[in-house]
Amino acid sequence: MNDVLEELQWRGLIAQHTDLQALSDALDEGSVTFYCGFDPTGPSLHHGHLVPVILMKHLQNAGHRPLALVGGATGLIGDPRASGERQLQSTQIVEQWAASLRSQLERFLDFGGPNAAVMVNNLDWIGQMSAIELLRDVGKYFRMGTMLNKDIVARRLKSDEGLSFTEFSYQILQGYDFLELFRRYGCTLETGGNDQWGNLVGGMDLIHKVEGESVHVLTTPIITKSDGTKFGKTEGGAIWLSPELMSPYAFYQFWLQTADEDVIRLLKIYTFLSREEIAGLEQQVMGEPHKRQAQKMLASEVTRFVHGADALNQVLAATDALWGSGDLGQVDGQTLRSAVEQLPSASFVPGKTTLLEAVVALNLEKGNNAARRTIVGNGISVNNQKANDPEAVLTVDDLLPGDLVIVKKGKKNLAALYSQS
Structure with missing residues (x-):
């Protein structure tokens, strides 16, 4: 089997495929042009999108050419969901989301060299088609029985809400994307999440019917935890890749919380570490799980890939x-505010609030007498510096980047004071 396919299988990045041996032979023969589509149904990519992105990166590193498709047209429709009909967004919002996704994807792939990635938008061709052209030139190749038998379609048709013709037609548009990219770029492989299997195969069949050519389909798995539940959601919602929607610090912390039972599998999927490096981390999980070295490596590698080395360094410094x-004082204000947003907090007025008042306001101690004893006994630090004068006034000189002060009781009880000035 082709080396990159064997690597993808070892990493657990292949869920379903068509003729794997035929694809292996094609990859051995030379550079293959492939594509993966990302619909702007939200303002940012999330952790689930990272899996097909990483597969694209592996294929590009092996010498193959990626086409990163942003669905400016299909994003106006939305693929059917198990939870019910999507709310259609305005053209302006979809355009904004498409631009956001494009800028994110451009960070992950190499757009230079002999197998440079290409950004494409299906609005460029679908937007030019009339309804008559779509029905005559594309729709006639799709059979109703096949379309109705797709799992998500069948489930929605049985639901109380049913399925609109708008979402039902999505599979035709996605199938046409593959045909158009085959014609324009010689694209012979489509990749995507395993929940898109039916749509991907539809495009493959369309090319065979219209052009008489055989092409390939490969899907990545939907990632679950060891207990079988879906991997990803937090109390705050999705694990967004946009730093505006989820700070790099919060992003890092999410990966750091990975369970021992899942961390090695996720290292294979979400990082580019070698087999030897992952094997070494697996030994540490078994021998010294309390050190959480594998989790730290996972969090660092994924944060570096998504947000860059500078952001990771700020997260680690914080x-x-x-x-x-x-x-x-060396941590930037945005990172520091993100790092302390879940800590107990209170506001204060620089130049007027004493350390004693701050400790009580932060509930680090109950009452003035207890707070005074703790301060005098060297139990309180301000910005990591011991402070033993209860009547000391906190001033603007104490403010860290982000206009806050960190007060610590002992080693583990932290709280944040936010300046009101």
Whole structure:
């Protein structure tokens, strides 16, 4: 089997495929042009999109050419969901979301060199078609029985809500994308999430019917945890790749919380670490699980890939400064505010609030007498510096980037004071 396919299988990145041996032979013969589509049904990509993106990166690293498709047209429709009909967004919103997705995808792939990635938007061809052209030139190749038998379609048709013709037609549009990219770029492989299997195969069949050519389909798995539940959701919702929707610090912390039972499998899927590196981390999980070295590596690698080395360095600096002995003043304000947003907090007026008042306001101690004893006994730190004067006034000189002060009782009880000035 082709080396990159064997690597993808070892990493658990292949769910379903058509003729794997034929695809292997094609990859051995030379550079293959492939594509994956991303619909702008939200303002950002999320962690689930990372799986097909990483597969694209592996294929490109092996010498094959990726086409990253942003569905400016299909995003106006939306593929059918199990939970019911999508709310259609305005053209302006979909355009904004498409631009956002495009800028994110451009960070992950290499757009230079002999197998440079190409960004495409299906609005460029679907938007030019009339309804008559779509029905005559494309729709006639799709059979109703096949379309109705697709799992998601069948489930929605049995539901109380049913399925609109708008969402039902989505599979025709996605199938046409593959045909158009085959014609324009010689694209012979479509990849995507396993929930898109039926749509991907529809495009493959369309090319065979219209052009008489054989092409390939490969899907990535829907990632679950060891207990079988879906991997990803948090109390705040999706694990967004946009730093505006989820800070790099919160993103890092999400991956850091991975269970021991899942971390090695996720290292294979979500990172580009070698087999030897992952094997070494697996030994550490078994021998010294309390050190959580595998989780730290997973969080670091995924954060670096998504947000870049500078953002990761800020996250690590904030983590060390909050829970270790690092310099809080060297952490940028945005990262620091994100890092402390879940901590107990209170507001204060620089130049007027004493340390004693701050400790009580933050509930680090109950009452003035207890707070005074703790402060005098060297039990309180301000910005990682011991502070033993209860009557000391906190001033603007104490403010860290982000206009806040970190007060710590002992080693593990942290709280944040936000300036009112």
